[in-house]
């Protein structure tokens with residue numbers, strides 16, 4: 001069964017349809033690569049699927065229900081801008097989110113430490129986000145998504161800032177989430193990332209390409 005399903009999605013910005021009649025779905029354990037030229041609408045589609053952008057047309061269903069409240073919390077969106085709090089440390093960024101979703105302080109601390117370790121950021125756990133490089137901040141954003149153990153991970157070019165070694169590490173960690181049943185949608189310009197997914201969805205000028 002589809003875990004997340006976007007039906008006939010359309011989105012207008014400044015009178016222009018930047019997405020037009022796009023239907024896309026992903027099942028539990030599936031890894032989908034979202035590809036297409038710059039400006040083709042990949043980030044917009046991820047925002048719609050995550051429930052943070054309201055579609056002009058169409059709807060998004062999570063396990064058959066509208067994406068709101070608790071259902072939205074089961075979807076992690078890794079943004080290109082990372083969405084981190086710059087004045088908190090790496091571990092605090094994750095702990096804050098885990099607290100807010102019901103983890104005890106001890107559990108939040110342990111889970112944050114594990115997640116940072118898993119993306120190679122163990123030694124940077126107590127560093128302020130501002131003091132980390134762009135690539136390290138991107139891995140923090142990935143660690144945050146992993147720590148939440150969401151049902152769906154939507155990631156916007158999650159390896160774009162990584163060197164080859166860390167690119168493979170991030171990709172391994174994300175793809176492994178599918179083994180525990182998570183659904184993944186990875187927007188990417190990297191053919192090797194797309195090759196490691198189960199299926200490719202291509203956008204071209206706001207429409208699904210054949």
Ligand SMILES: Nc1ncnc2c1ncn2[C@@H]1O[C@H](COP(=O)(O)OP(=O)(O)OP(=O)(O)O)[C@@H](O)[C@H]1O
Pocket residue numbers: 013014018036037038039040041042043044045
């Ligand atoms: N808030 C906005 N205001 C105006 N135009 C926007 C806005 N958001 C997106 N767009 C436009 O919508 C189109 C799709 O943008 P989007 O960021 O979704 O593309 P993308 O495929 O993710 O690109 P990239 O690969 O460069 O990240 C672009 O033409 C962009 O300029």
